[in-house]
Amino acid sequence: MNVVPEPLPGGSALASDYIHQFENVEHLYGGDFRNRENRVKRAEWLDGTASLRANRTGVVSYLRSYNGAHNAHEEVMRSIDLLEQPETLVVTGGQQSGLFTGPLFVIYKAITTIQAAREAAAQLGRPVVPLFWIAGEDHDWDEVNHTYVLNRTGEISRIKLDIGEGPRSSVSEIKVEAESWLQATLQLDGLLQDSEFKPQVMEFVTAASLGSDNMTTAFAKLMGSLFGQYGLILLDSADPALRRLEAPMFAAIIERNDELEAAYTAAADRIAAGGYVLQADVTPGNANLFYIHEGARLLLHKEGDRFADRKLVVSFSRTELLELLESHPERFSNNVLTRPLMQDYVLPVLATVLGQGEIAYWAIPQQAFGVMGGQMPLIIPRMSFTVIEGTLHKHMDKYGLSFTDVRLGLDDKRKEWLTAQDELKIEERFEQTKAAFTAMYEPLIEQLGAIQAGLLKLGNNNKDKIIDQISFLQGKALDAMEKQNEAALRQWERIELSVMPLGKLQERVYNMMYYLNRYGLGWLEELMAVPADYSGTHRIIYM
Known part of the structure; x- marks a missing residue:
């Protein structure tokens, strides 16, 4: 495995400045994550x-x-034992649960969290444990119910987990029948090529899936199979048992909701004044709180002293909402702007691992931490990779292609290469032929038009048909040339499908099961051994 940095342009301007020009955005965040002194100060504040x-x-x-x-x-239980000690801190990362762990970047976020906790513990000389916050309370089922793998023939295939109709519930509350899990696992089994590692991969995928009645549980079991040995603690944000512990913070969010709204609005104004685009909605009257009613997760808004959803399915006074919280804390749920506050309340968070989009929207609750008597934790950009397999790398070298070439799209490069294979210069000669024919034929048509006006129209139609026929033969000749180079063009297609599937970075599309099936669990161990890099630089892993 060879790891090479490959900086990527684009992304959120706010996140880019956070990573590369922190002094420009320091007023929108806490301290710089790269500064050891800031880690020490954060630890002291937590104490x-x-x-x-x-x-x-x-x-x-x-x-x-x-x-x-x-x-x-046992390593997870050791991490939890350490967390019981008052001097132990936490580095968190988190994501929605996803089918068979979801896209690769989820795995990279977990790896970043584990490595950052190790580094912080060594720097501070005190226990720091990694924890992955599973956002099981999110209700976007369509975002998590599918995943993509490279199939046996090197093409992209989509696996989807089907369920029956139901309310817009939290993902953790959506029941998945054993038959649906079986269909999804059998589809994965059929798509993955046979390998020495496949029986082991399918064994832990099947055990996690068929042993679960919802997506979050299956996700947790799989993540545990992969990262338990590294001491990664898991937490489901939708767990009713956790809700009872969170109730005091929910009460504070309800009681100080107007102050929180003012803080979010002020932060949004500061972000916009800096020329940045908001990455999450800040709308007047939004309580930034969900209420679970008959299985449906409803976003609450404020009108005066009342909290209601937009369709007025539910409506409560502040007092009624607080009474409901006391008796039914499991009915309450955070949104993206209150979740950072809740995470900081539940855990002694030294730092949190975020993707670039998350880094950008975390600037919005910065002042809200102060309203709740807290401080924003340090933010660590998650590590980002593209995996390029050995054969694929050879093909890229063969055609003189860089990662940037693939990222920007291969249509023009592929056409240039195909044209270079045309020793007969088919396209050029056909174009010359059409030009020569037109030059000879058009004067004759003009002369015929002088004899009879109808012959001019007839002649032009005749010319167009002949040109069409020449173009038809040209297309057939080009098709034949492509067929002659079919194997090579297939290699070009495989490069594109592997490195930039669906026109996106590989880590945002593909599931890790293809790579575990190809290289075994040792591949994960190799990833864990890659030196940590929190600079936000994308890196290429050449296998």
């Missing part, structure tokens, strides 16, 4: 504010129960 957070013993008890059920590796 002095333990009383502001959820009861550590209660959180640890919950984590023991959840991980004991889905992620019971």
Whole structure:
């Protein structure tokens, strides 16, 4: 495995400035994650504010129960034991659960979280444990119910998990029948080529899937199979047992909702004043809180002292909402702007690992942390990779293609290469023939028109038909040439499908199961051994 940096242009301007020109956006965030002094200051602040957070013993008890059920590796239990100690801090990462772990970047985020926790522990000389916050409370089922793999013939294939109709529930609450899991796992099995590693891969995929009745549980079991050995603690944000621990923060969010709204609005104005685009909506009257009603997750808005959803399915006074929270905390759920506050309340978060889009929207709750008596944790950009297999790399070298060439699109490069294979210069000669024919034939048509006006129209129609026939033969000749170079063009297609599927970075599309099937679990161990890099630089992994 050879790892080469490959900086990528584009992305969020705000996130780019956070990574590369922090001084421009320091007022929108906490301290610079690269500065050891800031890590020390954050740790000291956490030590002095333990009383502001959820009861550590209660959180640890919950984590023991959840991980004991889905992620019971001895290293995980050791991490949880450490978390029980008051000096232990946490580095978090998180994502929605996804089918068979979802796209590759989820795996890279987990790796970043583990490596960042190790580094922080060494720097600070105190325990720092990694924790992955599964956003099971999110309700965008269509975003997580499918995944993509390269199939046996090197083409992209989509696997989708089907369920029956139901309310717009949190992903953790959507029931998945055993038959649906079986169909999805059989589809994965059929798409993956046979390999020495396939039985092991399918064994833990099948065990996680058929042993679960929802997406989040299956995701947790798979993540535990992959990362439990590294001590990665898992947490489901939709777990009712966790909700009871979160109730005091939900109460504060309800009671101070107007102040939070003002803080979000002020931050949004500062972001816009800096010339940046907001990455999350900040709308007047949004309570930034969901209420679960008859299985449906409803976003609450404020009108005066009342909280209601847009369709007025539910409507509560502030007092009624607080009473409901006391009796039914499991009915409450965060949105993207209150989740950072909740995470900081539940855990002693030294730093959190975010993708570039997340880095940009985390600037919005920066002032809201202060409203709740907190401080924004340090932010660590997740690591980003593209995997290029050995055969694929040889093909790229053969055709003189760089990663940038593939990223920008290969149509022009492929056409140039195909033209270079044309020793007969077919296209050029056909174009010359059409030009010569036109030059000879048009004067004759003009002369015929002088004899009879109808002959001019007839002659032009005749000329166009002959040109069409020449073009038809030209197309057939080019098709024959492409067929002659079919194997090579297939290699070009494979390069594109592997490196930039669907026109997107590989890590945003493909599932990791193809690579585990190809290289075994040792591939994950090699990824874990890649030196940490929090500079936001994309890196190419040449296998």
